[in-house]
Amino acid sequence: MxxxxxxxxxxxxxxxxxEFAKFVGIPHSTLFSILKNVxxxxxxxxxxxxxxxxxxxxxxxxxxxxxxxxxxYYTNNETAEFAxxxxxxxxxxxxxxxxxDISKEDMEKAVEYIxxxxxxxx
Numbered sequence: 867m868x869x870x871x872x873x874x875x876x877x878x879x880x881x882x883x884x885e886f887a888k889f890v891g892i893p894h895s896t897l898f899s900i901l902k903n904v905x906x907x908x909x910x911x912x913x914x915x916x917x918x919x920x921x922x923x924x925x926x927x928x929x930x931x932x933x934x935x936x937x938x939y940y941t942n943n944e945t946a947e948f949a950x951x952x953x954x955x956x957x958x959x960x961x962x963x964x965x966x967d968i969s970k971e972d973m974e975k976a977v978e979y980i981x982x983x984x985x986x987x988x
Contacts, residue, residue: 869904869929876919877901890918944970 867875877886877897887897892911900907900915904926916923948970968976 867929869926870901872929873904873915873919873926874901876921880918886918890914945973948973 877883880886880889883897883901884894887894890897892914896911897915900911904912909923912923912926916926945968
């Protein structure tokens with residue numbers, strides 16, 4: 867698997883390429899070009915992409931020729947399923963994009979607490 871294939875797979879977990887580009891603060895057209903040729907990208911854009919995916923630039927550099935399919939972002943399947951549910955809720959999408967080590971129960975508690983806080987402000 868090439869670095870480009872790895873990035874495409876990871877970005878797909880986030881949602882669309884357009885959503886991810888907006889999330890990391892680069893134009894969609896720039897992301898599209900990078901996904902064709904990572905080696906030609908500026909270091910600033912690579913760092914933004916890596917930060918958005920929760921990986922280091924060193925990790926990405928070492929990925930050329932990796933044969934395995936990428937492991938999912940979340941370490942627990944139940945958490946991954948709940949995160950996917952939350953991903954479809956616009957108000958919760960960004961909140962859990964970096965919570966890969968959290969349990970589903972803790973994620974549910976966080977959602978409940980956030981909803982409680984929002985209800986207090988109405």
